[in-house]
Amino acid sequence: MSAPYHLARGLLDDTFRHFRECGCGRDECQALWLSPWSQPNIITKVVHPKHAAHFGGFALDDVWLNDFWLELGATKTGIRVQVHTHPSEAFHSRTDDEFPIIHTPGFLSLVIPNFGLGPVGFDEAYLTEIQPEGHWKEVTIASRLVLT
Amino acid sequence: MIEIQEENDRRGGDDPVEHLHRAEHDLEQALERSREAACDVVKAEAEVEKAIEEIEHPRQFKVKVLYNGVDKTFEVRPEETVKHLLDQAISAFGAANPHTLSLYKDGAELVDGQTLKEAGVKPEDQLLLRPSKVKGG
Numbered sequence: 001m002s003a004p005y006h007l008a009r010g011l012l013d014d015t016f017r018h019f020r021e022c023g024c025g026r027d028e029c030q031a032l033w034l035s036p037w038s039q040p041n042i043i044t045k046v047v048h049p050k051h052a053a054h055f056g057g058f059a060l061d062d063v064w065l066n067d068f069w070l071e072l073g074a075t076k077t078g079i080r081v082q083v084h085t086h087p088s089e090a091f092h093s094r095t096d097d098e099f100p101i102i103h104t105p106g107f108l109s110l111v112i113p114n115f116g117l118g119p120v121g122f123d124e125a126y127l128t129e130i131q132p133e134g135h136w137k138e139v140t141i142a143s144r145l146v147l148t
Numbered sequence: 149m150i151e152i153q154e155e156n157d158r159r160g161g162d163d164p165v166e167h168l169h170r171a172e173h174d175l176e177q178a179l180e181r182s183r184e185a186a187c188d189v190v191k192a193e194a195e196v197e198k199a200i201e202e203i204e205h206p207r208q209f210k211v212k213v214l215y216n217g218v219d220k221t222f223e224v225r226p227e228e229t230v231k232h233l234l235d236q237a238i239s240a241f242g243a244a245n246p247h248t249l250s251l252y253k254d255g256a257e258l259v260d261g262q263t264l265k266e267a268g269v270k271p272e273d274q275l276l277l278r279p280s281k282v283k284g285g
Binding site: 028030037049056057058059060063065066069070072073075076077078079082084093095096098099100101102103104105130131132133134135 | 214216217218219241242243244245246247248249252255274276278279281282283284285
């Protein structure tokens with residue numbers, strides 16, 4: 001297990017703001033938490049990807065993704081956690097398992113329940129991590145994320 | 149040419165017929181050297197053409213692959229397939245369960261079965277290793 005990611009409270013606030021403004025309590029939404037490769041354990045940025053969404057899912061825009069990939073290279077930054085909402089219960093669906101943005105072991109996926117309309121925080125949230133063999137496994141939030 | 153003329157001037161007092169024979173001999177030698185020089189020029193031009201061909205279409209060259217903000221360099225050959233480089237890149241970056249990962253150039257997904265030459269991959273190109281689809285539900 002690698003050291004936990006440190007996330008400033010303000011970045012979590014921004015994440016929920018994106019979910020509420022974009023999803024409006026009726027569509028799923030995604031945010032990405034980034035950190036520089038020089039200091040990977042400190043999350044420094046929240047990105048709200050361009051995407052299409054509906055009540056039960058979302059898909060990222062391909063052109064946006066290509067440009068974003070180049071931006072990551074130019075800024076020497078990596079995606080550490082993908083965060084998305086579910087309409088009600090938080091869990092990892094089969095689609096979530098099969099179409100993540102990053103495929104390397106240790107990558108985290110956080111699911112926020114109720115379209116992110118609840119209290120800002122990790123209540124009822126679900127966190128899962130890619131294992132060395134490639135499958136996802138639920139992990140405790142406290143073991144991977146530290147709010148600062 | 150100047151040397152031959154000087155030699156002929158030096159021999160100016162000799163028998164004219166003998167002088168003519170020597171001049172013809174000198175001319176034949178000069179023509180032979182000219183033919184050899186022309187042959188060397190042709191060979192040199194062929195070498196230059198070959199060198200340009202190797203620069204434009206080298207047998208082995210380097211490309212960069214970018215994944216999640218990190219660049220890695222790979223030595224490739226034009227006749228190897230996109231799939232071969234894709235597998236190498238997936239392994240180098242340690243991606244697990246990578247069935248949605250593909251290589252991209254200029255925003256377009258490269259076809260796995262094509263050779264790098266057919267795919268238009270050139271020396272020092274930067275390719276992206278990224279998912280072809282990202283979605284959730």
